[in-house]
Amino acid sequence: MTKFDQINIGDTLGPLELFVSKDQCRAYAKLMGMGEGAGRFTDDEAAKKEGLPGMILPGNMSLGLLSKLVTDWIGSSNAWLKQMSTTYRVPVQPDHAITIHGFITNKNPAEQTAEIDVWMENEEAERLVTGTATVEFRK
Amino acid sequence: MSTxxxxHTHSEASEDSRAPVEAYLNWIKLRAAERPVDGIVLTEHRQFNRGGDYRALExxxxxxxxxxxxxxxNYGHMLVFGVNDDMVKRFDFxxxxxxAQTLINEVARMGGIVVPCHPGRPNIGMYEHYQNKPPLENVVAVEALNGGSRKGEDERSAELIAKYGFAATGGSDSHLVSLIGLCATKFSxxxxxxxDLVNELKARNYEPVDFRPRRKAVPHAVAMESR
Structure with a gap:
């Protein structure tokens, strides 16, 4: 369990190393109702027709994975993920290794909040999705 | 004494960044051993931001x-250094x-300098435009190293620099606090x-410096659990 007073600017979250398969990507898209009419999430050929290199992860799935890094870090602490913003720079492809990094970049003692940079990288260390999260510790 | x-940095004044200037400076202090940067230049998107007084933070x-x-x-994104009232009146940022050619010429006439940034990036970099348009005149320098470059982008920038003899700069293009100072420019x-900065950029006495950590392969990626 982490307390606000114990965290420091510069502390790292993760890295979280993952491999998302095409089947998992399809399953997510189907579960979220994206399968029909959004072949880029389920089918390589449909994605290529749109100019993509192949199937890509839905943006919400990438957002969920970035959030997982933060919520795993929060764990059982008396805190919550208050805000998260993301920028989608490069399509995320399934069947590739991805790594998610996080750093605590700021603390606000009055608000009991911590600002966290998060991003997802591919095997080439290219940043695919970047974002910031605000975690609030309950007083 | 070098500097x-x-x-190339973006603070929360740019619509796609949430990074406060104070957090940038604190991160530079924390990472001084890895990224020995003496200063930053805020290059907010499509504006000249006069807001905020950073002297106390400096x-x-x-x-x-x-x-x-x-x-x-029309040749991609460009950094404008030495922005003054004349430039702000002359151009809608x-x-x-x-x-691009008008911008480069006019900014030089008004005392500043334009440096095309991430020239190797598709769509928004100069390299791609040079494939089907005439080269620009009076370009002194381009950004050789950009902290946000994907594989191949810095290489295309290097190709342009070699072909046209541009001076070369570096910048992080940071939109996140923890990415500040990954690339920079060392002035003599x-x-x-x-x-001072505009004069030195015109004088070409500088080189790009790369503080990005060496890229390493992911050794043991862990498969996500299926549910």
């Missing part, structure tokens, strides 16, 4: 904070279709003001 400046952290702009032209002179 190392990160010439004193607190011992880090220089200068201001410039990143604008959008929010216009995403500025004429001491720089304290924007006028």
């Amino acid at each position: 190392i400046l990160d010439l 004193d607190k952290f011992g880090t220089l904070v200068l201001r410039a702009s990143e604008v959008e032209t 929010a216009d995403v279709h500025l004429d 002179a001491y720089i304290k003001t924007i006028e």
Whole structure:
């Protein structure tokens, strides 16, 4: 369990190393109702027709994975993920290794909040999705 | 005495960044051993941001904070250093279709300098435009190293530099606090003001420096659990 007073600017979250398969990507898209009419999430050929290199992860799935890094870090602490913003720079492809990094970049003692940079990288260390999260510790 | 400046950064004044300037300076202090940067230049998107007084922060952290702009032209994105009232009156910085040649010539006439940034990036870099348009005149320098480059982008920038003899700069293009200072420019002179910076950029006495950690392969990626 982490307390606000114990965290420091510069502390790292993760890295979280993952491999998302095409089947998992399809399953997510189907579960979220994206399968029909959004072949880029389920089918390589449909994605290529749109100019993509192949199937890509839905943006919400990438957002969920970035959030997982933060919520795993929060764990059982008396805190919550208050805000998260993301920028989608490069399509995320399934069947590739991805790594998610996080750093605590700021603390606000009055608000009991911590600002966290998060991003997802591919095997080439290219940043695919970047974002910031605000975690609030309950007083 | 040399000076190392990160010439390309975005703070929360840009719509796609949430990074406060103070957090940038604190991160530079924390990472000084890995990224020995003496200062940053805020290059907010499509504007010249005069807001905020950073002198107290400069004193607190011992880090220089200068201001410039990143604008959008028919040859891609470009950094404008030495922005003054004449330039702001002459150009609508929010216009995403500025004429690059006019911008370069006019900014030089008004005392500044334009440096095309991430030239190797598709769509918004100069390299791609050079494939089907005539080369620009009076370009002194381009950004050789960009902290946000994907594989191949810095290589295309290097190709342009070799072919046209441009001077080369570096900048992080940071939109996140923890990415500040990953790339920068090392000047042989001491720089304290924007006028110093413009003069040195014109004088070509600098080189890009790369503080990005060496890229390493992911050894053991863990498969996500299926549910």
